[in-house]
Amino acid sequence: MDCPHISCVKITRDVIKNKKNLCSTTPLSKLIWKCLDCSMTKDNWMCLNCATVLCGRYENGHALKHSGENTDHDLCMNTNNLSVYCYKCDEFVINDSSDNIIEELRQELKENDTDTVSETSSTLEEVSSSKSTQESVSTTSSTSSSDSGWEEPLIGRRLRPRKRTISNDSNNENSSTKQRKSNSTIKRVVGLRNLGNTCFMNSVLQSLSNIQEFSCYFNALPSLESKQIKQRAYHSRSFKENLDNVFVVEELRKVLLNLSQGGDGTKAAISPECLFLVIWKVVPQFRGHRQHDAHEFLRYMLDRLHTELQQVTILTGGAITNLTPAITGTGTTTTNNQSTTTSATSTASTNSNSNNSKNGKDLNKMATLYPTINSLAKNTRNSIVTNVFGGILQSEVRCLICGMESKKHDPFLDLSLDIPEKFYSSDPDNDTSVCNISDCLSSFTDVEELAETELYYCNSCKCKQKSTKRFWIRRLPNVLCLHIKRFRWNNFYRTKIDLRISFPINSLDMSQYVLNNGPETRRSNSSCNIYDLAAVIVHHGNGSSCGHYTSFAIHNGMWMHFNDHTVKEVSPNAVADCKPYILFYIRREAGNNKTS
Known part of the structure; x- marks a missing residue:
């Protein structure tokens, strides 16, 4: 729903015009925003009524306080990602104002953001009010000592450029420049900012980012604003209205691309705020800042991605379609056109040409390992979501009276596993064994007798009869997602089964749960049923609507612990000791005899 307080936007075009006047001579990319009250340099918001810059509610809350103390100062713009928020x-x-001043301000700031580390989280430059300010800055800078810095209040803002060292020794200057360039090229794993109880989203995003087949696809995908993309015909008016100008795919693409590019020491974390904004719009139940369930968010996101990707087509002749490999009958891949790598890389890399080499490596790896974007585009029933996470279950219901069997095939993106009750008995004396993930899988596939309330209608007996039911996995997915059902209803409230469950980091064998005569899975001519762990999501706390989510994921051969903006390398033993909520296992390639 559009904000009814858009009239609170009073910022004038003069602010933008003054910035244009400064762009030609002032290195605006060297300036950063800071809070007027506390000098905080992160999570700052600019009031769209008076242009005052103040810190957000998750720092010292000066922007929120400013809104409460001043009439019609409810709208503000984030100085990192340019999103607009209404406190009322x-x-x-x-929505925007009638003269589109918000979008114009965004575009003007984006055009001069030359030092961005990411598409969704970038350092924005201050806006000066006059040329005289610029001249004053220039004079002050040229006469300052190596340890000096300056501050310039302007339209309720305090400007603070980064400190600069001035030296007459050209060799030292060149050496310093080279050192800065060297440091800026060091890539490191980055975290995700918590936007207010968004750890459930961050843990899912970091897990998906480290599933290579999934992330490589999005890194190679062109922007949905690109001419290489067009929307397919819609089947219903309601869906069209829901999808217009709202693409979870596009915002997720940006976040995954930023995470894959990593940081260079200047950015501690990426803000997924634009993605969260889109999620708020398409899935209203995730609005607000209360805690949500990570598994529920994962399923909503995967379903939405699948739906959106079915509605777009990569145009024939585009860089991506020319680059992608063709899958042969034996499961190997060949590249159709090696010479198009640079073109495709340029399409996927929206930040700068300097990313082409890195993205080219990702695309080449994708071309030799994974299914094609082109093949997915031709099959409107499939998407990268079903290609990576999709498997098939076979359910068998058997009448206990006549023995007639009924079989049904159902697709799945994950398996929700119950914890066998014997492992969380209220009697501590019965807690004699440790629950293993294999116990949960066996419970899922074991034969169970249906309750009286679930009597099955037998076509042979022509009435409802007692029956048994069991599941088989008919086709395993490339990435097996296992959800441990830790939350259950106890009378009128949900409780958590905070039980330690052991699981293998390497060599999870799914053979005993697979239908013997089932079809072979994709990309393999010898149906390998062995999986290796790629990521784990952990819930800390007692309730589903409270607590905290973190995740572990293997990145470049090392296990990393992702706790919102904090990223730390950990040992495999630390991963094995966690209490898993969601596990992501990657199918091992046939012939790979990796052992734990």
Whole structure:
């Protein structure tokens, strides 16, 4: 819903015009925003009524305080990702003013953001009000000592450029420049900012980012704003209205691309705020800042991605379609056109040409390992979601009276596993064994007798009869997602089964749960049923609506612990000791005899 308080935007075009006047001579990319009250340099918001810059509610809350103390100062713009928020509605703002001043301000700031580390989280430059300010800055800078810095209040803002060292020794200057360039090229794993109880989302995003087949696809995918993309015909008006100008795919693409590019020491974390804004719009139940279930978010996101990807087509002749490999009958891949790598890389890399080499490596790896974007585009029933996470279950219901069997095949993106009750008995004396993930899988596939309330209609007996039911896995997915059902209803409230469950980091054998005469899975001519762990999501706390989510994922051969903006390398033993909530296992390639 559009914000009814858009009239609170009073910022004038003069602010933008003054910035244009400064762009030609002032290195604006060297300036950073800071809070007027506390000098905080992160999570700052600019009031769209008076242009005052103040810190957000998750720092010292000066922007929120400013809104409460001043009439019609409810709308503000984030100085990192340019999103607009209304404190009165307590929601992000999607609409613009009648003269589109918000979008114009965004575009003007984007054009001069030359030092961005990511598409969704970038350092924005201050806006000066006059040329005289610029001249004053220039004079002050040229006469300052190596340890000096300056501050310039302007339109309720305090400007603070980064400190600069001035030296007459050209060799030292060149050496310093080279050192800065060297440091800026060091890539490191980055975290995700918590936007207010968004750890459930961050843990899912970091897990998906480290599933190579999934992330490589999005890194190679062109922007949905690109001419290489067109929307397919819609089947219903309601879906069209819901999808217009709202693409979870596009915002997720940006986040995954930023995470894959990593940081260079200047950015501690990436803000997924634009993605969260889109999620708020398409899935209203995730609005607000209360805690949500990570598994529920994962399923909503995967379903939405699948739906959106079915509605777009990569145009024939585009860089991506020319680059992608063709899958042969034996499961190997060949590249159709090696010479198009640079073109495709340029399409996928929206930040700068300097990313082409890195993205080219990702695309080449994708071309030799994974299914093609082109093949997915031709099959409107499939998407990268079903290609990576999709498997098939076979359910068998058997009448206990006549013995007639009924079989049904159902697709799945994950398996939700119950913890066998014997492992969380209220009697501590019965807690004599440790629950293993294999116990949960066996419970899922074991034969169970249906309750009286679930009597099955037998076509042979022509009435409802007692029956048994069991599941088989008919086709395993390339990435096996296992959800441990830790939350259950106890009378009128949900409780958590905070039980330690052992699981293998390497060599999870799924053979005993697979139908013997089932079809072979994709990309393999010898149906390998062995999986290796790629990521784990952990819930800390007692309740589903409270607590905290973190994740572990293997990145370049090392296990990393992702706790919102904090990233730390850990040992495999630390991973094995966690209490898993969601596990992501990657199918091992046939012939790979990796052992734990």
